[in-house]
Amino acid sequence: MSDEENEEISDLSNPDVTTKYRAAGDIVNKALQKVLEACVPDADIVMLCEMGDKIMEEETGKLYNKKDKEGKKMEKGVAFPTCVSVNDIVGHFSPLRGESRPLKAGDIAKIDLACHIDGFIAAAAHTIIVGGEKVEDRKADVIMAAWNAAEAALRLIQVGNTNTQVTEAFGKIAEDFKVKPMQGVLSHQLKKHVIDGNRTIICAETPEEKVEEFEFELNEVYSVDIVMSTGEGKGKETDIRNTVYKRAVETMYSLKTQKARQFISEVQKRFPVLPFSLRAIEDEQVARVGVSEAKRHELLDEYPVLKEANSETVAQFKFTLLLLPGGTKKITGLALGSLQEQAASTLSVVDEDMKKLLATSANPKKAKKKNKGDKGAEGEKA
Known part of the structure; x- marks a missing residue:
């Protein structure tokens, strides 16, 4: 049946689909790295956003240029425009010319972007301290909380685990760093041409905001978004133009x-x-x-520009995961790099379960030799 065929074509069980996701992931990482390198004092945010979009357009433009049987070219390009959101701005700041602002030394900047090839989307975000300064205050705490939460999510998003486990891990790590997961932030399942699939992981569950529990399944793709705040974790609307x-x-x-x-x-x-x-x-x-x-x-x-209370700081990391037969594969997102030294937090993960989890490998290679239960063995086959 045609519906089943379509599902098959757009599933990771099709090697061509996996290849497109990986190619999009490589481009996103390249664009993210270039924008990060350009985040220097006095850099104009609108120029950084334009640079990120241009790199994604140019790089996707080099691939898959044969026309199909109907003479159509494959769709590809930007899947989420480059945003550079600074300090207390939660996200989605991608200004028009004339409404921009320059970066300043010591700013905590969050770069967020995504591209697609044939509708298969790869997304990423990273936080940087502008000017390479070292911070030891709450800014360091929130950056390291977001990073550790991202590392926990990478280890928890495995076939058979649940989205609730991931949300709980965010809460435990935030508590250890005395920060708050940002309310209203969702990680989404990605599908062909769908950046906000119905299966979601909520960053912070509240009585008003809950999501349905589900188990992660083989051949799914997720954009995992972790946003932490030194404030209350509640974004407020601003008078900044939404773009x-x-x-x-x-x-x-x-x-x-x-x-x-x-x-x-x-x-x-x-x-x-x-x-x-x-x-x-x-x-x-x-x-x-x-x-x-x-x-x-x-x-x-609309993707609104929200902000925390003045003088608070928001940090973000985002990456794309493929749930493949050989295990969960992270295809976007950069290493912590110089942030390791710059964000000198005096706090650390103390929750015993989280410490054990973070001590495990994010990419275990020898599971099949150990033969630990059916699920582990199955995960390494095929």
Whole structure:
């Protein structure tokens, strides 16, 4: 049946799909590394965002350029526009020219981006201390909390484990570093052309915000997003212009003004299902006018620029995982690198379960020889 065939084609059981995810992952890591290197004092954030997007466009443009039987080229490019969010800004800061700001020495900057090849998405985010300064205060605590939580997630997202286990680990590690996991932050299952799949891992569960428990399964793909705060862990709306949107495909409406119709037509042509930045719209005036009318008629989903209380700091790490027969494979995300020395936290993981977990290898290679139970053996076969 055609539905089953489609499912088969877009599943990691198809080696071609795995190859596309890995290729997208390599490009994301390259773009992330280049933007991080350019995060120096006085660097303009809008230029950094444009650089990240350009690298992803250029690198995806070099691959898979043969046309299919119908003469169509494969879709590829930016899957989430480059955002550089500083200090108390939680995320999604990808400004228009004229609304940007320069980086300052000592800023805690979070770079977040994603690209896709044929709809197969790889995403990543990393935190940097601008200017290479050493920090020993709460900034160091929040960075190391987010990093350790990311390392715990990498070890817990295995076939048979649950999303609840991951959320609980975030809470335990945050407590040890005396910080808070950010409310409202979700890690999503990725599918072809879907950046926000229904299966989610919540960063911080509250009475108002809960997600359904599930077990991780073979051949799934996840974008794992860890955001920690020195404050209350509650993002508040700002007066900063929101620039990142996604077409709400289930809503149809014929817009009235010419500029709004031009705007939504360009969105449907270039960004039919994945997020985009208003910077990417060819005519900025069309973008500014069109977006307000499109929002009014609920044609767009918004990625708001939220912030913590002033003087608080937010840190983020994000990576993409493939749940393959040989085990969980991390295909994006950079090493801690110089942050190891820069973020000199006096705190550490003290929860015994978390310490044991973090002491294990994130990439165990010898599971099949030990033959520990059916699940372990199965994981190493095929």
